[in-house]
Amino acid sequence: MVTNMNVEQAIKERRAYRALDLVDITEELIQKLAEAAQLAPSCFNNQPSRFVFIHTPKVLEKLHPVLTRGNKWVEAASLIIVVYSQRDLDCKLPGRDYYLFDIGLSTAFLILRATELGLVAHPIAGFDDEKVKEILDIPQDMTVITLVIVGKHSETISDLLSEKQASVETNRPPRKTVEEFISIR
Numbered sequence: 001m002v003t004n005m006n007v008e009q010a011i012k013e014r015r016a017y018r019a020l021d022l023v024d025i026t027e028e029l030i031q032k033l034a035e036a037a038q039l040a041p042s043c044f045n046n047q048p049s050r051f052v053f054i055h056t057p058k059v060l061e062k063l064h065p066v067l068t069r070g071n072k073w074v075e076a077a078s079l080i081i082v083v084y085s086q087r088d089l090d091c092k093l094p095g096r097d098y099y100l101f102d103i104g105l106s107t108a109f110l111i112l113r114a115t116e117l118g119l120v121a122h123p124i125a126g127f128d129d130e131k132v133k134e135i136l137d138i139p140q141d142m143t144v145i146t147l148v149i150v151g152k153h154s155e156t157i158s159d160l161l162s163e164k165q166a167s168v169e170t171n172r173p174p175r176k177t178v179e180e181f182i183s184i185r
Contacts (some may be wrong), residue, residue: 020151036113040106043091070125079150
């Protein structure tokens with residue numbers, strides 16, 4: 001696994017690949033990813049993010065039916081990280097669900113660390129959150145924000161991918177230009 005990557009390299013290398021090969025998920029790897037998430041900033045250091053790391057085949061298989069049809073490729077994952085929280089765990093600001101920002105930060109730190117370690121960490125939104133909570137005994141008052149799918153990038157395009165998904169495996173999808181999403185005043 002790669003370990004000499006700087007932040008800029010990790011940002012540029014990070015890709016949401018779907019063609020995955022299995023990778024050995026060790027307690028040490030889980031610890032490294034968790035420690036990266038732990039160091040993310042949060043409002044008043046509340047640290048509202050909660051994670052469930054799933055790597056045993058039996059539990060991974062239980063999650064497969066809760067995925068949307070377009071996420072069939074997840075069945076090749078070595079690890080699924082369930083990211084969840086609730087508003088009451090963080091700063092409460094009028095008109096803002098600030099906990100979502102803090103969870104995004106910790107998840108981004110985790111994803112960049114996975115990239116540095118030579119892994120794919122692909123967050124997805126296509127799942128049934130109520131069924132995920134039921135399978136993993138996550139309290140009903142929590143919100144499952146994302147599932148982060150982890151594996152090793154495969155050079156072989158899996159038949160679990162749709163034609164469109166397969167096409168973006170070799171070429172990074174176009175990004176907006178900086179001018180399209182920033183304003184300088």
